[in-house]
Amino acid sequence: MRRVLSFRYLRELVVVILLPLTFLINARLSPYFLDPAYLLSDTSQYMEAGIVALALTFIIISGNIDLSVASNMALVACVTASLHARLGMPMGAAIPIGLLLGGLLGLINGLLIAGFRLPSLTVTLGTFALYRGIAQILLGDRSISRFPEWFVGMDYRMIGPVPLPLLIFLTLAILFALILHRTLVGRWLYALGANPTASRLSGVPVRRVTVSLFVFSGFCAGFAGLMMASRLNVARYDMAMGLELDAITAVVLGGTDIFGGRGTIFGTALALFLIGILRSGMGLANIKIEQQLVVIGALLIVSIALPNLLQRRRS
Amino acid sequence: MRSLARFREVGVLVFLALVAAVTALVEPRFLLPSNLRNILLDTPLLMIVAMGMTMVIISRNIDLSVGAMLGMSGMAVGMLFKHYPGFPVAPGVLLGILLGLLMGAVNGTLVTWLRVPAIIATLGTLSAYRGMIFLISGGRQVDPNDVPLALIRLSQTSPIGIPWLVIFALSITVAVYLFLGYHRRGRAIYAVGGNPEAARLSGIRVNATIFFTFVATGGLSGFAGVMYASRFGFVNPAQTGAGFELSVIAATVIGGTQVYGGVGSAVGTAFGCMLLAVVSNALTITGLSGQWQLAVYGAIILAALLIDSLIRGRLGRAAEETA
Amino acid sequence: MRRRLPAALALVGLIAVFAAGCKQEKPSAPPPGASPGRPATGDAAPAAQKYRVVYIPKNTGNPYFDDIIAGFRQASGELGFEFDTVAPASADAASQIPFIKQQIQRGVNAIAISPNSPDAIKPALKEAMAKGIQVICVDADMPGHEEGRTAAVLPMDFDETGKSQIELMGSLIGYKGEIAILSATTDAPNQNYWIKGMQETLKEPKYKEMKLVAIVYGNDDPQKSLIEAENLLTRFPNLRGIIAPTTVGVAAAAQAVETAKAADRVQVTGLGTPNQMRRFIQNNTVQKFALWSPKDMGYLCAYLIDGLVKGTIKPAPGVSFTAGSLGERSFRDKNVVITGPPVIFEKSNIDKYNF
CATH class of the missing domain: 3.40.50.2300 (Response regulator)
Known part of the structure; x- marks a missing residue:
């Protein structure tokens, strides 16, 4: 049992060790890296992906996946911006509608998956195309940037030394961790991912949990989409393109099993910072984006393959 | 479950005919030989790679790295032609396939021997291969005048009038159809995807079977990469193959292949590829802007899934009734 | 000890990955005077030091x-x-x-x-x-x-771009016949400005027999541009010319005309780079095109x-x-x-x- 335990948290352990290591290497790579003010403000670049990754941690632990999150972000941002800029609705009224829309888009995913018993991978692949496609029909490649002053520039708002997006992320991370690790719903999610049939038999309301989960993920994605619109001061159909892959990378690197049943919010958050800091360090050293891609791709594979390999050697 | 696959093949074909008929009514020029030729030329790249993807998905895996493999082999072979003008085309194509096989073998090794889940392994190699395209090319594209004319002609003519590219794609489809349907190893892929444990007990080498599907997909993607250079006359490090995995998976799923493994057919996938090509052409020729394409693709995927679900429900009930 | 082994090995592997990715470039300049914690930002370059x-x-x-x-x-x-x-x-x-x-x-x-x-x-x-x-x-x-x-x-002076493109096309087709434009995206500001200039120019008497029949958008995606260009050839059998004021578009249009063997009836011109267009010029698919340097x-x-x-x-x-x-x-x-x-x-x- 102890041996199993040591492997259980090995993946989180890897990230814990890698984080300071990344700091060290980055500091050596570039003399401009070790600047707390810069590192703090740089987090704003990946907090939207972070919030989506938190929700995806739930989804993946439950044995599902949601590829539509980034498309959801774009659609919510585009619709909210259109309501305000084209229909003249006050931003304060458009935002709740945008958030509701995010939840609704998640509901569609959830109903298709739980109601028709379809695999989440293909359903959300379909909505991945559909949602961004609708945003594209709506805006073409025009962009909307007429937001009110109070809405834009979230990343320049500081609470003390901490930028607002980081603060929001940390608050949500604590909240999500409490839900996952301290409530019945959290236990249901693990049960669902570990063995759906057994959990159904033991009284977990599988369909309801699944639908709510996707509504929740859609809502978080909508929120992240509005955060991104605030940071960029613009809504375009191609915003957040490919962000779902960044978020999934963070979740999996953080130790969540892609087939469900295990994972922690702590691991996801840590992996998110690891990737973000790694990227900004390499960027500061003017390492080309394509080399960054190779490093992150290799990191993802090695972090999973190596423990597997070692485990196999020993058994 | 075979009846499901058969039903789906017919279903996609009917839908394909319907889209074509409506488009032809709205815009008669859809039926012009030159336009049909355009559709014919838009399908092969997708079809070649989708044949590999069909096998991978039937075995209950997925390969997200196909677009990157396509770009990598296209770039490598393109650079070969660029730096050694006059390099003969046939060995160039073979090298592209070999490189693809190699990349596929890396994926297969990760998934089988190192037990990395396919979606994660190929997500990783997607970034890694894409990055390597930039590393080998220095971020520069292979321009049209670097691509040998003999290669470009493959997608323009052949002795019987139909471009070689189309003939290649159809031959590969037929080969995969025969392999999956009638070859022992092909049948083993279904067994592995349907129930890995049962397959292992019945003496099928599960890992070897899965490894084979990834290697085959790599090889097909590598071939498609060289054909990309033939069809488009250039290879770009950022654009060639970018996002291609989504079209490929979409075509496969629309063709009736099930992501939980064990169900799917080469013919269904081929029809799925044609459907995507026809829809894309219909949107363009009726003057509906390309803006609609993404949303329509998404809607078709969802429609195909819903139909699957409904049929499955009915088949399930029918089975209960006869029991 | 045995339990720590895998972690240690994992670490070694990951360090190797990092090192592989990171060794490519050294910091490009010595830290400018200031301590690493607070880099100097944008002061006018001291004479001794390269900016x-x-x-x-x-x-x-x-x-x-x-x-x-x-x-x-x-x-x-x-x-x-x-x-x-x-x-x-x-x-x-x-x-x-x-x-x-x-x-x-x-x-x-x-x-x-x-x-x-x-x-x-x-x-x-x-x-x-x-x-x-x-x-x-x-x-x-x-x-x-x-x-x-x-x-x-x-x-260049963007007020001249549209005009010069129409003149170039006119000289290729004898100032007569149907022409189409293959642009980048519907929202590309430069291209839209030039297209407006082209439409203005076409109103001049010299160009009155040239007719603009379609403007299509290839999104500067080579694949989409090629498909749009091929569709132009299909939709307009009497088409005499395609103007593509974007480097991706003009190469795609040339490729489409070459594939359809239509160079004798359809002229392609626009803005392109010589390396992308060299083959089409050499095999007479394209006569002339333009670009600033x-x-x-x-x-x-x-x-x-x-x-x-x-x-x-x-x-x-x-x-x-x-x-x-x-x-x-x-x-x-x-x-x-x-x-x-x-x-x-x-x-x-x-x-x-x-x-």
Whole structure:
């Protein structure tokens, strides 16, 4: 049992060790890296992906996946911006509608998956195309940037030394961790991912949990989409393109099993910072984006393959 | 479950005919030989790679790295032609396939021997291969005048009038159809995807079977990469193959292949590829802007899934009734 | 001990991965005087020390921007500044922001940028300017957001682009017949401005027998551009010419005409780079096309930056300066500098160009 335990948290352990290591290497790579003010403000670049990754941690632990999150972000941002800029609705009224829309888009995913018993991978692949496609029909490649002053520039708002997006992320991370690790719903999610049939038999309301989960993920994605619109001061159909892959990378690197049943919010958050800091360090050293891609791709594979390999050697 | 696959093949074909008929009514020029030729030329790249993807998905895996493999082999072979003008085309194509096989073998090794889940392994190699395209090319594209004319002609003519590219794609489809349907190893892929444990007990080498599907997909993607250079006359490090995995998976799923493994057919996938090509052409020729394409693709995927679900429900009930 | 072994090995493996990715480049400059914790930002370059310039194109792997970079490199050799270029993998709205912020943190003296989304990057650019960094737009400006940059270097007088394209096409088809335009995206500001110019020009009596039958958009995606071009040939059997005012589009249009063997009836022209078009010129698919020199544009921008950083050029409309071997240039309205008239490429001169 102890041996199993040591492997259980090995993946989180890897990230814990890698984080300071990344700091060290980055500091050596570039003399401009070790600047707390810069590192703090740089987090704003990946907090939207972070919030989506938190929700995806739930989804993946439950044995599902949601590829539509980034498309959801774009659609919510585009619709909210259109309501305000084209229909003249006050931003304060458009935002709740945008958030509701995010939840609704998640509901569609959830109903298709739980109601028709379809695999989440293909359903959300379909909505991945559909949602961004609708945003594209709506805006073409025009962009909307007429937001009110109070809405834009979230990343320049500081609470003390901490930028607002980081603060929001940390608050949500604590909240999500409490839900996952301290409530019945959290236990249901693990049960669902570990063995759906057994959990159904033991009284977990599988369909309801699944639908709510996707509504929740859609809502978080909508929120992240509005955060991104605030940071960029613009809504375009191609915003957040490919962000779902960044978020999934963070979740999996953080130790969540892609087939469900295990994972922690702590691991996801840590992996998110690891990737973000790694990227900004390499960027500061003017390492080309394509080399960054190779490093992150290799990191993802090695972090999973190596423990597997070692485990196999020993058994 | 075979009846499901058969039903789906017919279903996609009917839908394909319907889209074509409506488009032809709205815009008669859809039926012009030159336009049909355009559709014919838009399908092969997708079809070649989708044949590999069909096998991978039937075995209950997925390969997200196909677009990157396509770009990598296209770039490598393109650079070969660029730096050694006059390099003969046939060995160039073979090298592209070999490189693809190699990349596929890396994926297969990760998934089988190192037990990395396919979606994660190929997500990783997607970034890694894409990055390597930039590393080998220095971020520069292979321009049209670097691509040998003999290669470009493959997608323009052949002795019987139909471009070689189309003939290649159809031959590969037929080969995969025969392999999956009638070859022992092909049948083993279904067994592995349907129930890995049962397959292992019945003496099928599960890992070897899965490894084979990834290697085959790599090889097909590598071939498609060289054909990309033939069809488009250039290879770009950022654009060639970018996002291609989504079209490929979409075509496969629309063709009736099930992501939980064990169900799917080469013919269904081929029809799925044609459907995507026809829809894309219909949107363009009726003057509906390309803006609609993404949303329509998404809607078709969802429609195909819903139909699957409904049929499955009915088949399930029918089975209960006869029991 | 046995339990720690896997972790230790995992670590070793990961370090190897890092090292493999990181060894490529050393920090490009010694930290400028200040302690590593607080880098100097944008002070005028001390005489003893080379100043640093970075160029951020729209995305990587685009041959057009490679030529601008070549111009920068040539000028950096002449002027002795330190030049670097970084770019995002995709050209979406947010992709340039982290790169701008990293360069601010690196304390470069000037950022040249070809903006993807002026709205999205303006705050970051203003932050750079506030730190004393010179910000120059290259190739495309930020209309309505001019306060986010010091000056802009644009390819040519855009009022002339549309007119010259129509004249070029007219001369190829005897000023008679159906023509179509294959553009970039529906929202591309430069292309839309030129297309408006083309439509204005077509109203002139000289061009009254030329008829614009369609404007289609290939999104600067080679695959989509090719399909759009092939569809033009199908939809308009009497088509005489395709104008593609974008480098991706014109290569795709030429490829479509070559594949359809339609070069004897359909003329292709537009804005393209010689390397992308060489084969089509050599096999007579395309007679003539045009482009300004992206390399000159990079070169000019580098000289402008040199003057701005050293304080010898004070940007204001009407002020002129000398840009190395290019000669004299002057600021127009809104501190815009124009590179020069386009070159017309044809069989007789194309081999003189390599970009």
